[in-house]
Amino acid sequence: MRKLTLTALLLALLLAAGGTYLLYEKLRVEVFFKPEYPRLGLKSRVHLEVKPSFSVPFGEVEVFVRQGNASAVLYEGPIAPFAETLIFEPKKAGFRDGEAEVVGVVRLPFKEERIFYQKVVVDLTPPTLEVVRKPRYLKVGEPGVLTLKSSEELLRAQIRFGEAVFPLLEVEGGTYKTVVTVPLFALEEPQSFYAEAVDAAGNEVRKFVPLPVRLVKFRTVKVEFDRQTLQELLLKFFNSVEDPAAQFRIVNEEFRREDQRTLVRLAQNSTDRLLAKGAFKQLPGSAVTARYGDHRLYYFEGKKIGESYHGGLDLAKYRHAPVVAANDGRVVFAGRLKIYGNAVVIDHGFGVLTLYGHLLDYSVKVGQTVKKGEVIGRTDTTGFALGDHLHFATLVWGYAANPIYFFDGNYLKYHFYEPLR
Numbered sequence: 001m002r003k004l005t006l007t008a009l010l011l012a013l014l015l016a017a018g019g020t021y022l023l024y025e026k027l028r029v030e031v032f033f034k035p036e037y038p039r040l041g042l043k044s045r046v047h048l049e050v051k052p053s054f055s056v057p058f059g060e061v062e063v064f065v066r067q068g069n070a071s072a073v074l075y076e077g078p079i080a081p082f083a084e085t086l087i088f089e090p091k092k093a094g095f096r097d098g099e100a101e102v103v104g105v106v107r108l109p110f111k112e113e114r115i116f117y118q119k120v121v122v123d124l125t126p127p128t129l130e131v132v133r134k135p136r137y138l139k140v141g142e143p144g145v146l147t148l149k150s151s152e153e154l155l156r157a158q159i160r161f162g163e164a165v166f167p168l169l170e171v172e173g174g175t176y177k178t179v180v181t182v183p184l185f186a187l188e189e190p191q192s193f194y195a196e197a198v199d200a201a202g203n204e205v206r207k208f209v210p211l212p213v214r215l216v217k218f219r220t221v222k223v224e225f226d227r228q229t230l231q232e233l234l235l236k237f238f239n240s241v242e243d244p245a246a247q248f249r250i251v252n253e254e255f256r257r258e259d260q261r262t263l264v265r266l267a268q269n270s271t272d273r274l275l276a277k278g279a280f281k282q283l284p285g286s287a288v289t290a291r292y293g294d295h296r297l298y299y300f301e302g303k304k305i306g307e308s309y310h311g312g313l314d315l316a317k318y319r320h321a322p323v324v325a326a327n328d329g330r331v332v333f334a335g336r337l338k339i340y341g342n343a344v345v346i347d348h349g350f351g352v353l354t355l356y357g358h359l360l361d362y363s364v365k366v367g368q369t370v371k372k373g374e375v376i377g378r379t380d381t382t383g384f385a386l387g388d389h390l391h392f393a394t395l396v397w398g399y400a401a402n403p404i405y406f407f408d409g410n411y412l413k414y415h416f417y418e419p420l421r
């Protein structure tokens with residue numbers, strides 16, 4: 001078994017690094033041919049290296065790719081060290097889809113020797129993507145499932161909506177699914193959905209997804225800070241307060257962006273198994289003190305110092321009330337965020353995560369699985385929070401969706417669970 005693995009490893013190394021041959025006893029010339037993608041596509045970046053044990057002034061190395069009568073020279077020059085990343089366009093050289101070979105030759109007076117040989121697959125056909133199932137339209141904050149079929153195996157596939165990326169997960173050969181939403185930023189900059197994919201040869205496809213977006217008018221909430229309150233809030237983030245308005249902007253803009261990036265990053269490892277079951281559970285006995293989409297305008301001393309769209313629900317109960325998991329899942333974060341303070345993030349699969357913010361503490365660890373209703377921590381005011389409450393968010397690949405859809409078992413049944421099956 002061990003020996004087999006070693007042989008396989010050696011073979012793999014040989015394929016990746018090319019052969020080493022002896023010439024005139026002492027001279028060894030190595031060739032390394034490393035394409036960016038496993039196959040050669042329309043425009044292939046290839047790292048090519050020629051490594052002789054010593055330079056020879058009277059000899060020559062040639063590395064070329066050939067397929068039938070077509071051939072293209074990648075390197076032709078002296079027996080001297082060479083390393084470069086080249087762009088090779090097989091179509092321009094007359095290549096077609098199918099196998100080709102890379103050959104390295106050393107020429108010395110009265111002697112020619114093949115020192116490198118590698119088979120490659122040329123794939124000049126970009127993948128095609130077909131949307132086979134989608135919602136009729138999506139409102140801002142509404143989650144939806146997209147199903148796509150690809151003409152070939154893909155290296156990467158995703159749905160893009162402006163800066164938001166929703167990775168597509170392969171559920172069976174050639175069928176890809178994911179959950180998307182219309183993030184709140186769509187209210188400021190309207191966008192459209194696109195499907196993007198890359199095949200094993202690096203050939204790309206980008207296709208418009210006819211999924212119309214319905215903008216929603218959320219309420220506007222004016223938040224007026226008095227000096228005392230703003231000072232206390234800022235002292236959670238800074239050692240001292242010199243310029244409340246400027247420091248507030250750092251918290252509201254920079255720290256908010258930082259948390260957003262963290263949530264997107266956490267979502268990238270979401271499992272392709274659906275862990276959630278049935279409706280998501282709102283914190284029992286809690287009162288909603290802020291809603292999804294609330295457009296908050298912050299004022300200090302009569303001047304507007306910032307704004308934000310609220311990406312979740314604020315749920316108030318009593319001081320240090322226990323917080324429970326909204327659904328079955330796996331803890332992917334239990335630590336400190338900027339805006340959200342002490343926080344727990346749970347992965348429910350297919351890019352759906354829940355965030356619990358402003359916690360006093362947490363009783364779960366990263367990697368731990370939790371059940372719906374299981375206590376995970378206690379409410380508090382950590383981060384950007386004035387009173388004791390839970391900031392609860394349902395995230396789709398890191399972007400806040402409206403939790404009301406996730407509390408609705410009937411909605412989920414037809415628009416979430418069924419299309420994901």
Ligand SMILES: [Zn+2]
Nearest residue numbers: 312313314391
């Ligand atoms: Zn909140």
